[in-house]
Amino acid sequence: MMKKEDIIASGMVEDYVLGLLSPEDRIKMEGYIEQYPSIADLVQNMDLSLEKIAEENRIQPRKELKDKIIGSAGSAPLPQKSSPSWGYLAAAFLAGCILTGALWGINASNKNRKIQALDQAYASLQSDCNERAKEFASSADLLFFLRHEATIPVPLKESSADLVMYHNSVAKLCMVHVRDLPQITADETFQMWADVDGEMINMGTFSSNEDFQDLEYILDPESFNVTIEPSGGSSHPTVSRLVVSAPFSVG
Amino acid sequence: MDYEDLISRFAKKEAGALEEIYDNYGASLYGVIKRMANDQKLAEDILQEVFIKIWKNAGSFDPLKGRLYTWMHRIAVTTTINYTQRKSTRVMKNIESDDITHSREIQNTNIDVIDLKGKVQSLAKDQMDVIDLIYFQGYTQQEASDHLAIPLGTVKTRCRAALKALRKIYLISLPVSMGLEMLLIVLLLTTG
Numbered sequence: 001m002m003k004k005e006d007i008i009a010s011g012m013v014e015d016y017v018l019g020l021l022s023p024e025d026r027i028k029m030e031g032y033i034e035q036y037p038s039i040a041d042l043v044q045n046m047d048l049s050l051e052k053i054a055e056e057n058r059i060q061p062r063k064e065l066k067d068k069i070i071g072s073a074g075s076a077p078l079p080q081k082s083s084p085s086w087g088y089l090a091a092a093f094l095a096g097c098i099l100t101g102a103l104w105g106i107n108a109s110n111k112n113r114k115i116q117a118l119d120q121a122y123a124s125l126q127s128d129c130n131e132r133a134k135e136f137a138s139s140a141d142l143l144f145f146l147r148h149e150a151t152i153p154v155p156l157k158e159s160s161a162d163l164v165m166y167h168n169s170v171a172k173l174c175m176v177h178v179r180d181l182p183q184i185t186a187d188e189t190f191q192m193w194a195d196v197d198g199e200m201i202n203m204g205t206f207s208s209n210e211d212f213q214d215l216e217y218i219l220d221p222e223s224f225n226v227t228i229e230p231s232g233g234s235s236h237p238t239v240s241r242l243v244v245s246a247p248f249s250v251g
Numbered sequence: 252m253d254y255e256d257l258i259s260r261f262a263k264k265e266a267g268a269l270e271e272i273y274d275n276y277g278a279s280l281y282g283v284i285k286r287m288a289n290d291q292k293l294a295e296d297i298l299q300e301v302f303i304k305i306w307k308n309a310g311s312f313d314p315l316k317g318r319l320y321t322w323m324h325r326i327a328v329t330t331t332i333n334y335t336q337r338k339s340t341r342v343m344k345n346i347e348s349d350d351i352t353h354s355r356e357i358q359n360t361n362i363d364v365i366d367l368k369g370k371v372q373s374l375a376k377d378q379m380d381v382i383d384l385i386y387f388q389g390y391t392q393q394e395a396s397d398h399l400a401i402p403l404g405t406v407k408t409r410c411r412a413a414l415k416a417l418r419k420i421y422l423i424s425l426p427v428s429m430g431l432e433m434l435l436i437v438l439l440l441t442t443g
Contacts, residue, residue: 011407011410011411014410014411014414015392015407015410016317017317017321017414018385018386018410018414019321019324019325019328020385020391020392030316033315033316034315040315043316043317044317044318045418046414046417046418047317047318047320047321048318048421049414049417049418049420049421050320050321050324050386050414050417051279051318051320051321051324052369052370052421053367053369053370053371053382053386053417054279054280054282054283054320054324054386055279056368056369056370056371057279057282057283057286057367057368057369057371057387058278058279058281058282059278059281059282059285060278060281061277061278061281061295061298062295065295065298065299066270066273066277068299069273069277069298069299069302070269070270070273070302072299072302072303073269073299073302073303073305073306073307133372133373138373141373141419141420144419145419171418171419172418173415173418173419214415
């Protein structure tokens with residue numbers, strides 16, 4: 001039976017939620033879900049993210065399809081619900097009138113030139129808006145993560161290093177905020193390690209050039225440790241090149 | 252919607268449970284099917300078959316192994332693949348072509364026709380592409396690798412990174428007060 005850290009590191013959880021595992025691996029994974037509540041939580045968490053994407057990309061089927069489908073599936077339908085409110089219909093009618101009026105006005109005065117100009121302006125605004133929305137979403141995501149009640153900050157500070165590790169056991173995410181690090185050569189990198197039951201688990205490499213960087217999530221670490229390693233990272237920490245270390249505890 | 256109550260009533264096949272599932276998840280499932288089938292009539296037929304299967308197999312859904320939507324999503328993807336492969340087989344037989352290409356090439360000519368909406372757009376483009384192919388088009392990772400002409404390992408890495416980013420994106424919902432706070436921060440950053 002695999003250890004839960006190895007299961008998470010193997011990518012099996014992602015393959016499981018995306019339905020990509022072979023039947024044999026699927027059975028194995030279901031065994032892990034039963035054995036490890038934290039794996040079960042992670043699966044539910046990923047499932048929910050994908051469910052939300054699907055919800056945001058939903059397409060409403062034709063209304064008359066519902067009765068046909070519910071009838072053919074053999075389920076007794078609930079009592080009929082009331083039809084859509086007149087408020088919606090009135091709003092839709094009013095919006096239709098406004099749109100028609102606006103279009104008629106444009107057509108009346110040199111419509112081609114104006115429509116082209118409007119199209120260009122709209123495309124430009126749309127592009128600008130999309131960029132802003134992405135920037136906003138990215139900043140908002142980071143702020144949500146940092147302010148989330150389950151996010152625990154762990155300062156790692158020495159004379160030449162100043163970092164903060166963020167650990168969130170609900171979202172199963174880890175992130176490092178780099179403020180200051182010692183100079184390293186081009187063929188070296190920084191690597192984060194989590195001490196779990198006396199074993200140093202690799203959390204990934206990171207650079208001194210970016211503020212916030214994602215690292216691998218590790219369950220129940222006892223401490224976080226930064227070492228300098230050859231470019232690309234190492235499978236075991238070079239203890240002689242330990243930069244900074246700090247203990248971790250929940251609460 | 253009380254999720255726990257719904258799955259409990261669904262497991263017992265109680266009256267009204269399927270209708271509630273249709274009301275809550277029907278449009279999400281139809282969105283996936285429509286993207287894959289790229290044909291309204293076909294997508295409606297598939298949605299009907301999917302709901303028949305969902306109701307018929309209600310007893311096999313285990314809430315401990317994942318969420319109800321994920322279970323139904325897999326049924327929808329598999330059913331759509333079966334339908335569209337049957338359809339493409341028929342088309343190929345009709346044209347009596349000896350040049351049998353991979354069924355997926357015929358089946359999924361609709362990639363990128365319907366752009367993904369919502370927060371998934373905040374993913375990096377390369378991550379969004381693999382999620383689009385695998386989650387919304389039913390590709391295997393190998394098929395996605397062939398389609399995008401990138402190594403299988405890269406597809407796996409992008410899948411993992413995308414799911415990690417999505418967990419962060421959907422970590423908590425945006426409270427109104429925090430939204431205003433963020434708006435102020437962004438305005439300050441962009442103007443100053």
